[in-house]
Amino acid sequence: MQWLDDFFERKTREVAQLTSRRSALLKFGKILIGAGMLFPILPFDRQPQAAPGGHGGQPPQDEGDVNKDTTCEYWRYCALDGFLCTCCGGSINECPPGTEVSKVTWVGTCQNPNDNKAYLISYNDCCGVTACGRCMCNANIGERPAYRMGVHNDVNWCMGNKANAYHCTVAVALGIAEARPHA
Amino acid sequence: MQWLDDFFERKTREVAQLTSRRSALLKFGKILIGAGMLFPILPFDRQPQAAPGGHGGQPPQDEGDVNKDTTCEYWRYCALDGFLCTCCGGSINECPPGTEVSKVTWVGTCQNPNDNKAYLISYNDCCGVTACGRCMCNANIGERPAYRMGVHNDVNWCMGNKANAYHCTVAVALGIAEARPHA
Amino acid sequence: MQGLRSGAAWAAAICLLMSAADLMAGDFTPEQPRVAKLPAPDPARMYVSDVAISHIIDGRMHIVDGNTLKYVGVIGLGFTGLGRLSPDRREIYVATTYLAKLNRGTRTDEVDVYDSQTLKIKAEIAIPPKHAQALPYKGVIATTPDGRFIFVQNATPASSITVVDRKSAQYVTEIPTPGCWGILPAQRVSNRFTTVCGDGTLLTVTLDAAGKPSGEARSVRLFDPDKNPVYSQTENEVDEYLFLSFYGDVLSANLGGETAKIGEKWSVIGESDKQANWRPGGYQPFAFHPGTRRLYVAMHPRGKEGSHKDPAAEIWAFDTKTHQRVARVPGNNAVALAVSHEAIPRLFGIDPLSAGLLRYETAPALKFGQRVDGFGEDPILIEMQ
């Protein structure tokens, strides 16, 4: 269980900062639900990220580098749950060749350790091609069961696309949430 | 590479015994080919059996027990290449529930260390259900490229069935080849 | 050019070969390949759903003899298939998606019906292409207690529930359930289900004899989703449903009537546990055995925001009448728990780090029994025979 300890120790301050932000997001989710329209959704979940041995073919990962976008610890991935497109021929905000970008998605907020600002991140799935199978990550900060669909991450974002198959997930920065996130 | 050494050292005598038998089989293969009818075929091949780590979900295997039918070293598996049905809900000669037995197959000859006789073994694939994925084995004694289809093991035995998907492979004893195999 | 397609031709070829290789008749009786039968139904038989995310279009339900943790069979779940047994345990229902060309092409959704003893498919019931392409959480597919209707959770991403008539093997209707999730059928009647809503209330839908909605009613608030959300998993004794919250509250509601009635609430976390931030965690984080009134919860210390799916460090057992903890044992990384349906149950679990299955004895005391690793790739849900 050491991996869990390590992982979450590192994120303690971030979690504290995000907690009240999450409440705002949850409220927003309610607004949409009240309007009979649900906000888009999250990638697939799975076993904890420290178990890459669970799959054949997992490339070795540098654990813990918040500035390396092929590791689960990269700062934008604070709520990403799926295969990193950066390991699959895409980039941090580009789907791999031959796929298409999911039409629906959900948005998380992650702390950028380089400027200490919180960014709104859209986790788009890339769709229509056989699952990438590389660099599985699973982070659940702010994640909630599917009755709060807007902050649930155990469904396929590609469900809104005609190209329905799940391939991998990108983390697109939409904006800066606040100069200093919720204290 | 130690695994290879170990595996083949153990089988030295068996190989010597089987060599001339194999020639007989190859000749037989020719007879069929000459008649414009090809003898049925072999299971899928893959990476060497000592690399179960290559897949997630491989149950641990007791290496080297020639009398344990859930290990690759079981005596009947001398030419089996695929998932052992004994790990998939079947038995040494029974396909798992829900599958069907392949209509076409090929026959190998394996030395039974208990009675020192050589047995003709039919390697039937079990068909029509998602791949089992457990206990992958790969033995190639007497195996030849597909121009000798009767002794080739890199194709899907289920190809002759309407239920076309490959699930796992059984090793059915058809008979005793000789009291004392080819010296 | 057709090769040896018939069994007769195959047998003929084998005979040829045997003669060619100078077979001795001897005392040996040639074997015939056959198809195995499942062991007789047994309370320890496990149905384990595996999303196989690296090949997500090819998920699996592993069938395992829990007495020995031996693999006995599998059915294919397709693309994010959601599986559930019929009330009489004779059928397995799988709501799934097939794409015309494996990973591309037209999407078809259906409920596949398998015989749980032969594992052969019995029926394919077309449904709208909206089934939730979700992890197989308990409650995303369910049946009425008489087995007549099958309910399937949809997400487009808007939430709705598809009703299938098992008797006619036909799709019946789609019921909008905006902002709610999961299917919790009433148990004393067969015309009603409840779903959990994002505002913390419970929405109960009553059906007519044909399976179409005839009324719906919303409860008072069961929980505060902003402060202490409940897991989507539920367990029940007849119509008394139990819910578990992220912070360890056990909530209850009676779902038998037209409107859900909120019941008692207590916590699995004692004062001394709060210091270490013990919390539940997992995908199927608790199990409940009505006969013995035992609740088993997968727990981890140093819980934090985002740790609600973390593997168990310990499993805690509670008496649901006294609310007292009666046992705590090592958790073996369990993220899923289930008990067998027998007078003295056994407890089963999944360790996702090794795709392992776990068995615990519950009597005379809760005690770890056996582990076997390597059941597929991403198993996360257990249903017991």
Place this chain on the structure above:
Amino acid sequence: MQGLRSGAAWAAAICLLMSAADLMAGDFTPEQPRVAKLPAPDPARMYVSDVAISHIIDGRMHIVDGNTLKYVGVIGLGFTGLGRLSPDRREIYVATTYLAKLNRGTRTDEVDVYDSQTLKIKAEIAIPPKHAQALPYKGVIATTPDGRFIFVQNATPASSITVVDRKSAQYVTEIPTPGCWGILPAQRVSNRFTTVCGDGTLLTVTLDAAGKPSGEARSVRLFDPDKNPVYSQTENEVDEYLFLSFYGDVLSANLGGETAKIGEKWSVIGESDKQANWRPGGYQPFAFHPGTRRLYVAMHPRGKEGSHKDPAAEIWAFDTKTHQRVARVPGNNAVALAVSHEAIPRLFGIDPLSAGLLRYETAPALKFGQRVDGFGEDPILIEMQ
């Protein structure tokens, strides 16, 4: 109930969310998700076929930048898909099977045509449901040098070859090739291929302008299949094809004419190597670079009956003119070898034990360069750009 299906609705929702979360405009320009482009075609681009046997209906061709061994894309191979590039490297052809319901239902075979730069599918050409459901050995799918015809190996298990006209995107015909295997197209003309037969001869089939067989001729014996069988892999310089035998002979034949002409034969195994029973091994056990006349062979010691697919302990390099061994380097368990099509080639390999890819420099001397592990599950074939 249709959810947010359009991009416009999605954008609107994002805007709402951004306002709800008190976004600062600041100096930040919002990113837009896009689809990446492959790096420009490069001689080091690798196309690596992976049968993914644990999910055999969902095979893959991994596309890798060999300069860095970085993963750049993938196409799905379906159920035992056989892939091959067009002569101009602009298209990828995949002969494969789809079952109507993933692992069950009606079998459909087709040649899928992908653009090798966008990885988008361009055409689906129906073929008879007979394509060899085999490992993707080199030679089970091939094209004429002008790119006009695509040939696909069939097995029912009887052997035949399907001819597809790429220009019209139509199936043309099926040519019986009983007892023979593999497709070795003539290179100076575009109306001919040769196949290797189980009696050790080569069968050459000549086609008419429409792709239908107009004649066939059998060579004298190239090899003795009982004593020293050849691998099914071949390499060639124009019409001079090289074969490698299990015991290390290099055989050659000119496949340009109506009848194959057998050429020289020599051995990669010297007297001193025989003591230790060095032998070739693997699924694509050798590579050949015509410009530098270098042959690279995956070799293992203590070779025995059944070791012909074993991983390499060493890679041996030969000058095909002098037949001298010019280098031997550690083999890194390679079971597949291929060279880049450039004046000074690089040598690439697959280590199946770690699903690793290997790069060797060939100049100034053969030398191991780089390894990266984890390219899928069961990679066994490399084709270079």
